[in-house]
Amino acid sequence: MSEKSGAVTFKGSPLTLVGDYVRVGERAPDFVALASDLSQVKLSEYAGKTIVLVSVPSLDTPVCDTEARRFNEEAAALGRNIQVLVVSMDLPFAQARWCGAAGIENVKTLSDHRDEAFGRAYGVLIEELRLLARAVWVVDPEGTVSHAELVAEIADEPDYDAAIAAARKAAAQ
Numbered sequence: 001m002s003e004k005s006g007a008v009t010f011k012g013s014p015l016t017l018v019g020d021y022v023r024v025g026e027r028a029p030d031f032v033a034l035a036s037d038l039s040q041v042k043l044s045e046y047a048g049k050t051i052v053l054v055s056v057p058s059l060d061t062p063v064c065d066t067e068a069r070r071f072n073e074e075a076a077a078l079g080r081n082i083q084v085l086v087v088s089m090d091l092p093f094a095q096a097r098w099c100g101a102a103g104i105e106n107v108k109t110l111s112d113h114r115d116e117a118f119g120r121a122y123g124v125l126i127e128e129l130r131l132l133a134r135a136v137w138v139v140d141p142e143g144t145v146s147h148a149e150l151v152a153e154i155a156d157e158p159d160y161d162a163a164i165a166a167a168r169k170a171a172a173q
Helices: 062-075 092-102 117-122 160-172
Strands: 003-010 013-018 032-034 040-042 050-055 082-088 108-111 135-139 145-150
Touching: 032 117, 050 062, 050 117, 050 160, 062 082, 062 092, 062 160, 082 160, 092 108, 135 160, 145 160
Parallel strands: 050 082, 082 108
Antiparallel strands: 003 013, 032 040, 032 108, 050 135, 135 145
16 A cells, blocks of 8 residues: 655645545545444445545535535535535544534545545545545446545535536436
8 A cells, every 4th residue: 555745734744545536537435434323335336326535634624614514505406316425534423513514414424433435445544643634536327436536625615516527427428
């Protein structure tokens, strides 16, 4: 498993990412994460759908809160063939609490805290913090990544418009 030093920063300080970052044109790796009810969820369960896969450090931080709320709003207009998954290292109970308080209904939160399977498979596990870097992928119905954005500064938001446009395009093909 590779490590990439300085791939992202937090308030200007370089961090090390573990794993190989998944790029456009690559097959989206399957992974297992936990839903808020502690059930195991695999990416492969969404085969045939377009997936917007969002990686955030923690829903209990202002930027992650804003990002997840924005994707929740966008998801409401995307239709049934597009699923938004928000993955973090937060415990499933914390994710459930946050979703309830924020009124999140259109995205599904998944916890990678147990095995780090998602973070390692997608190359976004921050070695120094044991959190996930901020990134967004769009996976087409055939399982190929059609959009990928690794946000260079953890405190910055992703390009929402590019991700949503890529999801709509993938779903229309």
